Amino acid sequence: MSLLGSNLSFAYVPGHYVLSEITVEVERGEILFLLGANGSGKTTLLECLCGVRVPQQGTVLLDGRELLRLSARDRAKHVAYVPQFPETAFPYTVEEMVVFGRAPHVGPFGRPGRRDWERAYRALALVGLDGLSRRPITTLSGGEKRLALIARGIAQEAPYLLLDEPDAHLDPANQHRVLSAIANLTNEGLGVVATTHNPNSALLYGKKVLLLRAGRTLAAGSPNEALSAELLQEAYGIPFQIVGDPIGLRAILPRVER
Amino acid sequence: MRAKGRGAERTSWPLRRAGITLLLGLLPLPLILGSLLLGRKGLSPSEVWASLFGGEVSETARALVLRVRLPRILAASLVGVNLAVSGAAFQGIFRNPLVESRILGVSSGAALGAALAMVFRSGPAGVQTCAFLGGLLAAGLAILLGTAFGGGILVLVLSGVLVSSFFSSLVSLVKYFADPYVQLPGITFWLMGGISSVLWRDVMPLAVASSLGVVGLFLLRWRLNLLTLSEAEAQALGLPVRRLRFFVIALGTLLTAAAVSVSGVVGWIGLIVPHAARALVGPDHLFLIPASAGLGAAILLLFDNIARTALPTEIPLDILTGLIGVPVFFVLFMRQIRRGGGWK
Numbered sequence: 375m376s377l378l379g380s381n382l383s384f385a386y387v388p389g390h391y392v393l394s395e396i397t398v399e400v401e402r403g404e405i406l407f408l409l410g411a412n413g414s415g416k417t418t419l420l421e422c423l424c425g426v427r428v429p430q431q432g433t434v435l436l437d438g439r440e441l442l443r444l445s446a447r448d449r450a451k452h453v454a455y456v457p458q459f460p461e462t463a464f465p466y467t468v469e470e471m472v473v474f475g476r477a478p479h480v481g482p483f484g485r486p487g488r489r490d491w492e493r494a495y496r497a498l499a500l501v502g503l504d505g506l507s508r509r510p511i512t513t514l515s516g517g518e519k520r521l522a523l524i525a526r527g528i529a530q531e532a533p534y535l536l537l538d539e540p541d542a543h544l545d546p547a548n549q550h551r552v553l554s555a556i557a558n559l560t561n562e563g564l565g566v567v568a569t570t571h572n573p574n575s576a577l578l579y580g581k582k583v584l585l586l587r588a589g590r591t592l593a594a595g596s597p598n599e600a601l602s603a604e605l606l607q608e609a610y611g612i613p614f615q616i617v618g619d620p621i622g623l624r625a626i627l628p629r630v631e632r
Numbered sequence: 633m634r635a636k637g638r639g640a641e642r643t644s645w646p647l648r649r650a651g652i653t654l655l656l657g658l659l660p661l662p663l664i665l666g667s668l669l670l671g672r673k674g675l676s677p678s679e680v681w682a683s684l685f686g687g688e689v690s691e692t693a694r695a696l697v698l699r700v701r702l703p704r705i706l707a708a709s710l711v712g713v714n715l716a717v718s719g720a721a722f723q724g725i726f727r728n729p730l731v732e733s734r735i736l737g738v739s740s741g742a743a744l745g746a747a748l749a750m751v752f753r754s755g756p757a758g759v760q761t762c763a764f765l766g767g768l769l770a771a772g773l774a775i776l777l778g779t780a781f782g783g784g785i786l787v788l789v790l791s792g793v794l795v796s797s798f799f800s801s802l803v804s805l806v807k808y809f810a811d812p813y814v815q816l817p818g819i820t821f822w823l824m825g826g827i828s829s830v831l832w833r834d835v836m837p838l839a840v841a842s843s844l845g846v847v848g849l850f851l852l853r854w855r856l857n858l859l860t861l862s863e864a865e866a867q868a869l870g871l872p873v874r875r876l877r878f879f880v881i882a883l884g885t886l887l888t889a890a891a892v893s894v895s896g897v898v899g900w901i902g903l904i905v906p907h908a909a910r911a912l913v914g915p916d917h918l919f920l921i922p923a924s925a926g927l928g929a930a931i932l933l934l935f936d937n938i939a940r941t942a943l944p945t946e947i948p949l950d951i952l953t954g955l956i957g958v959p960v961f962f963v964l965f966m967r968q969i970r971r972g973g974g975w976k
Contacts, residue, residue: 426864450870461862463727464915470857477858478870483851485918530869 376401377534382432393589405566407576410586416569420536424455450478453534456527465510475529497528516543537568553579573626653919656926707830708936709929710842714891716928718884719902725859733888733902736792740799741770742892747806747819760893767889824948825896841890848883853917900953
């Protein structure tokens with residue numbers, strides 16, 4: 375049971391590939407972190423994995439079935455995608471925005487029922503936003519908007535969850551709350567792919583890492599293998615140092631001359 | 633169990649919005665009855681009542697109420713409903729609060745149809761039919777053009793603007809060749825909007841289009857909420873975005889074309905009424921659609937009452953909606969914005 379993108383290549387403009395021959399697999403019950411410099415193709419890869427973009431080459435297999443053969447609704451029942459920011463021109467409340475995640479479970483002429491609202495509130499509580507459920511989403515801070523979107527993805531109850539920078543714009547407490555909530559969900563069998571610019575998130579919560587550079591795979595494997603100082607320098611272009619304590623906990627910092 | 637109780641309590645929260653929606657939805661009914669009293673010949677409430685529901689009343693009064701005033705008043709209400717509801721739906725799917733019901737060129741197309749019908753001397757029924765078909769044609773062209781160039785929202789709006797200006801030029805061309813003493817004034821008056829001389833025969837097709845469009849859009853009310861998200865988000869939530877958007881555009885175009893074919897060009901209603909409704913009941917289309925319908929009907933009815941009674945001759949509707957409506961709503965919205973709500 376896995377979400378497998380194999381040999382994916384994608385170009386927005388013909389000939390200019392932002393993804394080249396990427397293979398990535400996440401199993402149910404594990405978190406994979408996608409790292410890479412700005413513009414290295416992380417978001418595009420997520421969008422290919424949920425079927426919003428169609429790669430020019432390669433296939434995405436959802437538990438062995440071809441993703442793009444499924445209807446949009448079936449895809450959404452199996453793969454939830456959480457973009458970086460909500461894009462709506464209108465002031466829906468936080469709870470209305472979160473219950474949008476129930477869309478694949480609600481018929482075309484229907485509205486979310488009691489069970490759907492329950493899932494939405496549970497997801498809101500999980501990210502710690504239940505106190506803001508009736509605020510218009512347009513009045514929230516950047517970090518709170520992210521939390522609302524993550525709650526929407528959780529409320530969708532798909533076995534695979536794709537998160538675009540879930541830890542960006544969040545204070546350390548909220549980063550920890552969100553990532554450990556997601557880690558708990560993987561213990562219940564959820565497969566997660568998350569992009570991040572914080573390698574330490576991957577060290578702390580990740581099971582696998584895929585490091586991208588200019589749309590190509592630079593390294594793949596466990597966080598400790600794929601996030602070595604040399605590979606990080608190759609990915610981002612500046613030197614890094616890895617500090618560790620005797621228990622084996624590690625942290626990645628840019629190398630600073632003092 | 634605790635979670636269940638909490639869920640139930642939260643879902644009952646929109647009661648206030650539901651109440652306001654109900655009030656707005658029912659607002660046209662007393663206005664319709666009141667409007668029957670207005671007119672050049674004064675009628676007493678008992679005469680109107682007797683004409684409507686049976687009773688002792690002169691044949692002249694009965695004919696005036698049932699054959700002249702009632703169809704016109706119903707037509708005005710339905711035109712208001714159609715413009716406001718299609719405006720609300722278009723603002724939603726184009727994800728832009730500045731869009732209105734005429735965004736896809738419907739009214740320019742309708743104007744061309746009407747102008748051609750007048751030049752070729754067809755009767756009022758012919759003008760209405762040609763206006764309706766012209767409206768559908770223009771929107772159809774805009775959709776075709778938009779789809780040919782990728783089908784994104786921006787492309788659709790752009791092709792709507794292009795088709796709209798192209799058809800406006802065609803209208804000018806027809807006016808240029810029209811008989812300046814007989815046909816040109818007719819075309820000009822049609823372009824300024826108005827609901828005079830409406831018969832039951834004209835109201836019936838309008839009523840059918842209104843019911844189809846409003847019911848269809850109301851059925852899609854929650855999907856409409858989802859369509860206000862970005863295309864990628866809505867797709868990732870499992871929506872067949874393009875197909876749904878097409879249905880919404882088709883229903884909205886039906887509503888607009890049917891309205892414009894009866895009333896001529898009436899601006900502003902399809903832009904501001906959905907805004908006012910959204911400020912009152914929020915952006916959920918469950919409430920927004922009925923609230924827009926009620927408010928649109930009420931406001932257009934008020935304007936039409938002024939149009940037919942204020943001066944010895946008819947005042948064109950588009951002049952009234954612009955001259956009175958725009959300043960009134962400017963003040964309302966400035967207050968709303970200053971209080972920190974509103975235009976977002």
